[in-house]
Amino acid sequence: MPELRRVLANGVELNVALSGSGPAVLLLHGFPHTWELWTDIMADLSGHYRVIAPDLRGFGASGRAASGYDAGTLAEDAAALLTTLGVSSAAVVGIDAGTAPAFLLALRRPGLVRRLVVMESLLGRLPGAEDF
Template identity: 75%
Template sequence: MPGTPPMPPSTAEISLRRVAANGIDINVAIAGNGPAVLLLHGFPHTWRLWTEVIAGLAPHHRVIAPDLRGLGATTKAADGYDAGTLATDAEELLTALGEPSAAVVGIDAGAPPAFLFAMRHPARVRRLVLMESALGRLPGAEDFFAGGPPWWFGFHAVPGLAETVLTGHETEYIDWFLTAGTRGRGVPREIRDAFVDAYTGRDALRCAFSYYRAAPAGARQIQDAADSHRLTVPTMAVGAHPVGTALERQLRPIADDLTGYLIEDCGHIIPLDRPRALLPPLTSFLAPDRHT
């Protein structure tokens, strides 16, 4: 792609709302006007992961960036952290906001629910973008998992263990992920502090780790969806380090319309590590929405 346009100012007019959907109150950042784009973050993030992306998309889209179930300022629910329930959260959030459809973008833990939303309700998902995640055990990610899952998957999955060990040490723990996820470059201090605050306290950690504890259920839901029908929504798989092209390879056999995009020299937290490299392919892929 020729040249990289200058970054737009990261001062999009953002309003924060609390929206009742699927039995919880979802904290959601909203900016811009136009066809809706729903942004689903992962761990250890909040909606602020998308700060630069919101600025880039808001001139042409209504950008909707929630804190996922249990994370940030959204209800710290007792359960419902499987990908299927999270997909319903997303669907009902759009309904509550009066949006019949949206382009849906998911990264990390936000990618499986984005995928299931598109599989279950393709009429409501105009375009799908999935980044830096694996979709359960669908074929194609064998190389990524060759040495076993990342070490923290097992640590987080043991009920009660990680929150007991980490309470009081949240800052150091979150900093490790933010440093590793940007290949040592780090994230803006304001955003880093917001993430640390969001994941401080035993109940906040319990909610975060519930995503990992519900992963087997999500993997079954993903497999069931892939076994029963194809992904018909135009989709882009965006990889960086460490997932690379594994997600694209998982999607290739089941997707009717798939674009793969790999961002070089970029860590896992793409929207914060290399937003200048992400925005051109993202805005280009979403551009048809401007005319729908």
């Protein structure tokens, strides 16, 4: 069973499931899910990786901010979470609504994202991605 922790990141308190050790893997869920979407995958990965699975802002047990539910802010939440946890680089996996923040995180913070996996989503025009 993962350890659950509350972490202040980018002005919002995120509920985060943590397990394993080794190179970091950040898992970003979609709508209407929570970190629990990744339960089986976390069990498989935690033997070789430090797995980090937050409830995105406003989901599950994470804080509900008045604003900041756009992909860019969610990407900054993820970056702040990794920094707060002392992670210098991570493989980032996004599914569904977690895809756009994962993609923007990789575009905006390429040194922080070691690998990127996105699935079950279409990437249209993303605010803040015009320069890339």
